[in-house]
Amino acid sequence: MLSNLAVRDIETLIHPYTQLASFRETGPLILERGEGVWVYDVEGKPYLEGMAGLWCTALGYSNEELIEAARAQLAKLPFTHLFSGRSHDPAIELAEKLKEIAPVPMSKVFFTSSGSEANDTQVKLVWYMNNARGQPRKKKIISRLKAYHGVTVAAASLTGLPANHTDFDLPIPNILHTSCPHYYRFAEPGESEEDFSTRMANELEELILKEGPDTVAAFIAEPIMGAGGALVPPAGYFEKIQAVLAKYDVLFIDDEVICGFGRTGRLWGAQTYALKPDTLSFAKAVTSAYMPLGGVMLNEAMYQAILDESRKIGTFGHGYTYSGHPASCAVGLKTIEILQRDRILEKVRAKAPKFEARLSALAEHPLVGEARGVGLIGGLEIVADKATKRQFEAKRNVAAKCVGFAQGEGLIVRSLSGDRIAICPPLIITEEEIDMLFDRLTRALDRTAEWVRQEGLGAA
Numbered sequence: 001m002l003s004n005l006a007v008r009d010i011e012t013l014i015h016p017y018t019q020l021a022s023f024r025e026t027g028p029l030i031l032e033r034g035e036g037v038w039v040y041d042v043e044g045k046p047y048l049e050g051m052a053g054l055w056c057t058a059l060g061y062s063n064e065e066l067i068e069a070a071r072a073q074l075a076k077l078p079f080t081h082l083f084s085g086r087s088h089d090p091a092i093e094l095a096e097k098l099k100e101i102a103p104v105p106m107s108k109v110f111f112t113s114s115g116s117e118a119n120d121t122q123v124k125l126v127w128y129m130n131n132a133r134g135q136p137r138k139k140k141i142i143s144r145l146k147a148y149h150g151v152t153v154a155a156a157s158l159t160g161l162p163a164n165h166t167d168f169d170l171p172i173p174n175i176l177h178t179s180c181p182h183y184y185r186f187a188e189p190g191e192s193e194e195d196f197s198t199r200m201a202n203e204l205e206e207l208i209l210k211e212g213p214d215t216v217a218a219f220i221a222e223p224i225m226g227a228g229g230a231l232v233p234p235a236g237y238f239e240k241i242q243a244v245l246a247k248y249d250v251l252f253i254d255d256e257v258i259c260g261f262g263r264t265g266r267l268w269g270a271q272t273y274a275l276k277p278d279t280l281s282f283a284k285a286v287t288s289a290y291m292p293l294g295g296v297m298l299n300e301a302m303y304q305a306i307l308d309e310s311r312k313i314g315t316f317g318h319g320y321t322y323s324g325h326p327a328s329c330a331v332g333l334k335t336i337e338i339l340q341r342d343r344i345l346e347k348v349r350a351k352a353p354k355f356e357a358r359l360s361a362l363a364e365h366p367l368v369g370e371a372r373g374v375g376l377i378g379g380l381e382i383v384a385d386k387a388t389k390r391q392f393e394a395k396r397n398v399a400a401k402c403v404g405f406a407q408g409e410g411l412i413v414r415s416l417s418g419d420r421i422a423i424c425p426p427l428i429i430t431e432e433e434i435d436m437l438f439d440r441l442t443r444a445l446d447r448t449a450e451w452v453r454q455e456g457l458g459a460a
């Protein structure tokens, strides 16, 4: 029986990323408040937020300093913009801070309100830049199957997931996808991780050669693939990929929208995986999601090319009303201050072994084919047969069923395509709460196994 509020929701909202038809039967989970790593629904039931919202509420749900940073800025100057040379102190300070903490030397920061806008900006900057450099044919951008880079037209094109393309008439031209580096699912029998990575790099090289290196402008990658399945890169992957990029003068766009600001135990995924990007996208945890903010940081060579093009054309014709919103920037500054002052990354590194141990122990469960993570992010894959890695029929939505059981147990995790489940709690989670998270997830998996048996789906 749906509550009155649930019925009003169904009659008024289109929910992002929702099966719109079955949602009309199941209705929403309506949350009302949050504290630490916990959120509470309208009936007062607590849930451990094992996804940090959407991989973003890094500092948890009741951080008074972040709330006060937003309040103070809203009271002082709730809005001004960065168009036509206008500016404000929070944007200047945050840009300086971001340059200071960037994983490689960066020259400039361009603010957006989301990760999608950041990646759309990347596409446009790469095209603009190569026109400036007199390379108008060098426009193709290579992404990866199962990548997630957002849902605006260019960002959704970079995304490598069918649901983001089908019947949206995407991807747009000049966006290509190379193989997904998911070792568990795509390695050949007997292939080592290093050999698999070599094959991935070879496939990228073949694609660049087939298209013509003079037409390939950039490659974009998330250090850890998020919505594609919480997939950790195989050993040696980025080292080999970066060697190919360097060989053909292909720019590296690092999408740090999930990994940035501590998720992997270092400030940037780039530091965990020794990436040397030319430009990077950030969003989400930069404000711990208390205010919408994203952006792009780019190196001096890119900036000079863009500067030249603007010199030729006049106005640099790109920007959003909320590019560098003052309250978002104020919260971003406070978030970084807290990360550094409270040594959050050291604490993440101290807790990570427990998180990773409890996660990998789930691989013993009869339904779990793979369980793997880094820092405080991880994914597991539900399979029908562990020996052959055979999956359940996609339409049975087994991972979604498990996530439903987890919700019953008071745990929020997320199901992703390919019967994967992602886990990505706030960085402030305690070791005791990590145990609670995995105890609840184990019970949800047990209930899923029971359901699989009852439905006669043939568990392992």
Ligand SMILES: Cc1ncc(COP(=O)(O)O)c(C=O)c1O
Binding pocket: 054, 113, 114, 115, 116, 117, 119, 148, 149, 150, 151, 222, 226, 227, 255, 256, 257, 258, 283, 284, 294
């Ligand atoms: C790696 C990555 N890039 C980009 C995006 C898009 O960000 P947004 O939803 O803020 O537009 C996401 C969102 O989950 C993401 O995970």
